[in-house]
Amino acid sequence: MITQYLRLTPAEADQLRRLLAEAPDEAYEFVDRDEDQARGMDTDKAWAGLEFLLAKLGPPVNVISGGTAVTDDEWGYDSPRLLGPDEVAEASRFLDGTPFARLAELYDPAELTAAEVYPMMWDEDWALEYLGGVHTALVTFFHDAAAASDSVLLWLN
Template sequence: MSIIGEYLRVTAAELQRAIQDPDWALELVEELRDTQEETEPAPAEARHFSTYKTWDLLRFLLERDGFPVNVIHGEHPFAEDSDWGYGPPRYLRPDRVRLAAEALRATSYTQLIAGVDPSELTRAEVYPLGWTEPGSLEWAHPWYDDLTQFFEAAAKADEAMLLWLD
């Protein structure tokens, strides 16, 4: 079983409803995820997005870089009593989504991995393990670029974001 980083773009009204009714939010997630599996929209047009198993590598790289927003786990917990996979979901408000989009756009993946020794990842037990393989740091590059597009689209639409690990 894998741990996957998951995201859902939501309007301000949907965010308020999700906070008040986490079961409704989980139903919305499942509905949109199913719909998108059929249509496979580009990250800029998607409402649901996944960083696959790259979430922990991205977390490590962004924290190492002093990133201003927690775009991996979110900043505000909700649904503390429900488990969406690996712990309760969290969210980012629209202003934090905008800040994250600006910072993602300003930080290339090449910048993030500059000077990183794969042994650092092994010592830090970054999921998934196996950082000694050649090119292992490049593995997350496409997901980072897609995450950037996803956040930029949400910021442009003045949306909030739900985040969770599944």
């Protein structure tokens, strides 16, 4: 399971809403185009660990499982959700101000394991570095999306 993200311009967000209403089967194809890979990213399996650590800091926007559902249909494991430009900007400010060193201070492999945080690899010697790499990519992704006033579509796949 991974969390996937895609930046959407206002026109693209409108087109996605239109497709979801008129041709739901085409909506997923619309966001899964090869040329959009530069505007997307995924967290690999780090999503739950990052969500667990970020929650300890009380983020203003949940960048892992937040947003407003755009359909009841599931794209993988849940319905896709949209963070609007204002939420993206707020999330970006929080992430920009939260260096990974702050999250690393909160990292306790035994706590994540006891809480059964997916994917149950937290006692591996590489786990913290793995989270750090995904955190860096997520910060950059949200920073770039906010700078462009994009929305962000996310879903668990």
